[in-house]
Amino acid sequence: MRWNLKSKPEKQKVQHLQNELQVDEIIATLLVQRGIETFEQAKTFFRPTLEDLHNPFLMKDMDLAVNRIENAIKNEENILVFGDYDVDGTTAVSLVSSYLKTIYPNIDTYIPDRYDEGYGISYKGIDYAEDNGISLIIALDCGIKSIEHIDYANNKGIDFIICDHHRPGEFLPKAIAVLDPKREDCSYPYDELCGCGVGFKLIQALGQNRNQTIQDLLPYLDLVATAIAADIVPMTGENRVLAKFGLEIINSNPRPGIQALVQNIKKKTLTITDVVFIVAPRINAAGRIKHGNYAVQLLTEFNLEQATEFASEIEDFNSDRRGLDQQITKEALLQIEKNQEEKGFSTVVYQEDWHKGVIGIVASRLIEKYYRPTIVFTKSGDKLAASARSVKDFDVYNALEACAEHLEQFGGHMYAAGMTLKEENYENFKNAFEKIVEETIHPDLLIPEISIDAELEFSDINPKFVRILDQFEPFGPQNMHPIFLTKNVTDTGHGKPMGKEEEHLRLFLKQQNSEGIGAIGFGLGNKLELTKNFNPFYVVYSIEENEWNGNVSLQLRLRDLESKLLSN
Template identity: 75%
Template sequence: MRWTIKPEPEPHLVSQLASELNISELVASLLIQRGISTFEQAKQFFRPTLDDLHDPYLMKDMDKAVHRIEKAISDQENILVFGDYDVDGTTAVSLVSSYLKTIYPNIATYIPDRYDEGYGISYKGIDFADDNGFSLIIALDCGIKSIDHVAYAKEKNIDFIICDHHRPGENLPEAIAVLDPKRNDCFYPYDELCGCGVGFKLIQALAQNNGDSIDDLIPYLDLVATAIAADIVPMTGENRILAKFGLEVINANPRPGIKALIQNVKKKVLTITDVVFIIAPRINAAGRIKHGNHAVELLTEFNLEQAQQFASEIEGYNVDRKDLDKKITIEALAQIEDNNEKEKFTTVVYNENWHKGVIGIVASRLTETYYRPTLVFTKSGDKLAASARSVKDFDVYNALEKCSEHLEQFGGHMYAAGMTLKEENYLKFKEAFEKVVQETIHPDLLIPEILIDAEMDLTDINPKLIRLLNQFEPFGPENMTPVFVAKNVVDTGYGKAIGQQEEHLKLFVKQTNSEGFGVIGFGLGKKLELTQNHQPFEIAFCIDENEFNGNVTVQLRAKDIR
């Protein structure tokens, strides 16, 4: 692990903010690192409100999108809501379709089949719209590069409204409206929305036109928060506001589909981390193992009993997904060993029998193991399809762009992408990708980094600090859980490795004059010897509250020890 301590902010700024807010300099320093340096900014950070959301009409083409939908409603046209099969896509389709159904009946949904149609807008989907009399398609979380598909639809007199958040190519599709804050000519104040977030801005604009307030849209925020958490977009600006209020809906009054997914969770209050690890994988499992339609059915079902039935089917898909992902990861690791490719700058593996629905998860697992840009390929029809995952600060999308001569199509963003190629181009592409990464990646990026916010003494940990840190939530990219480092820490002699393979570490640590704190270090079992015989060590950690039998205690979650 590479330990990187963030630069300390200017001392006079820290003391000024600390005195303005009546907080410790440690907390003031954490705020400034997050770009919060004034009383007003701190107020917005600690007390966000839905009134802080931007006017949806600031987004390029929003007026055209709303006008076209209103025309479709007044002319009694059939509207098809189309979206990708992952969490962002299925929540977006559920959001927009369920909102539109409250004002107009002629609404249907369409999720492409991951195996038969692949990612994004499909010709099959357009043919379905044509055969069934749909004259308007609203595409969510996809479509920004679908120039040919939109032209094909136009020939059939079908209009498109595209709501996407991926990077556009040089030209945009000739749709009625293209809502994408990453458009070069779009000056919307926040460009990190996920696909469901762009969908939310669309219904916000429609609601405004109908004379509804933002409070009328609160019931939809459980879907938006789920998409924000799953899509790993920055937890800043509008995303943080929508995630915060969406989490409140998930905890207080979620839609029946989400209620059914979380009914067996023992925790009183779910955090954004629980959304990432409990809700999102299950919604994703539908599209990975069976069909994304199952996720939309679940999320738009308003009868709790029926929702529970759908949720139990999805639970089954999730169990299958876990088994497949485990099996394929073992096979992929063996392939890397057998081909003697551990010393390369990239991981690229292929097996025609691997299940296309889990190759993204396997790519993430391999990235965790070897920590380098990773591609996992499988056979998809007469082509090969792959999922890409990257390491921190390396743009895998740019690397793919430099090898695009070997690819049929590709799309995505900095840390995750998808692509297809002809089988005969696989080896050429593999060589080109290795070469590009080797020439462009900084060697440090191949060593996992722990980004440390500040050094602290264990005596600084008190109820006020914990109360304030809890208000930094929801956490996510660009607003991560604060990581601290404490030096000259000793274990009081109770340290042990725990878990089936003794892979985890449990300690009870102190510094001179501090009280003792329990420590849990997941995956750090091998570090036990560094902590024995009362020898001092340094610990990088987050501060957690651990609830057991109704008692809440402070616990340090170790990230690394040295």
């Protein structure tokens, strides 16, 4: 594990912010590291408001999209809301369809079958629209590269509105409107929205057109917050505003589907982290194991009793998903060992009977073991399909682009992507991908890194400090949970391993002239020896509240510990 202590920001900027906000130096340092240098920027960061959201009509083609939908309503056309089968897609479909149904009845939804149709807009979906007299399709979280599909629909007299957030290709599809803040010709002020976020901007624009206020749209923000958490988009700008107010809805008045998913959780207040690890995997499990329609059915159900039944079904899917995930990960690790491929620059594995719905999760698991860009393939019809995951700061999408000659199709972003290829091209692709990773990756990126925000003394951890840290939430990319380094700490002798295989660690730490503080380190059980005999050691950690049986206490979440300081 590499420890990387961030450089201290300009002292003058830190002191200026410290004086402006009347906070201590460490808080001011954390803020400047996040690009917050003035009182006004800090106010927006700590007190985001719905007024901070941009006018949706600043997005290229938004006026065209709203006009087309309004004309469809006026002419009593049938509208199909189409979206991908993951959390971002199913929440987006649930959001847009449930909003449209409040103003117009002729709304249908369509989620492609992961195994039969694959990712994105499908010919089968367009045929479904034709068979059901649908003349307008709103595509969410997909479509930006579906040039042939849109041409196919146009030839059938079916119009498309695309709401996507992925990188466009060289040409845009010939849709009525293409809403994507990543379009080069789009000057929308924020381009890191998720697919559901773009869908929200569409209903915001429709609402404005109908004299609705942002307050009228608050009930939809539980879906947007869930998508932001699951899609791991930057927790900045509009995403931060939408996530903050969406979390408030989740914790106060969530839609029955989300309420049914979280009603057995004993925590009083859910965080974005809880949404990532509790809500999102269950919604995802529907599309992975059975069909994404189950997720839309749950998220658009307004009877709690019925929603609870749907949630129970999805819980079963999630249990199946966990079992498959564990089994396939085990088989993939054995394959790597058998082929003696653990020393390469990338991991590419394939087995034809692996479940397509969990290969992305398996890729992430393999990165935990062998830290390098990873692709997991399985058989899908007459082709191979794969999910790719990357390590920090390595753009796997660019690497795939460099190997595009071997692929049938691919899409995604820096850290996650999907692709298909012909089976006879597998070995050539595998070799080409290994070669491009070897040529372009910096060796340091093959060692997991802990990015440390600041050095901290235990005596600095007081109620006011923790109270201000809490206001940094919601956490996510570009606003991660602050990580601190403290030197020369000792365990009070109460350190002990935890877990069935003693893989975790619980300590009670002290530093000279400070009170003791509880600490827990998941996966750090092998470092118990370092803490014995009252020898001082160094710890890297975040500060969190531990809620247990209704009691809340402060504890350190250990990320690593060493007997000496590791160089950057």
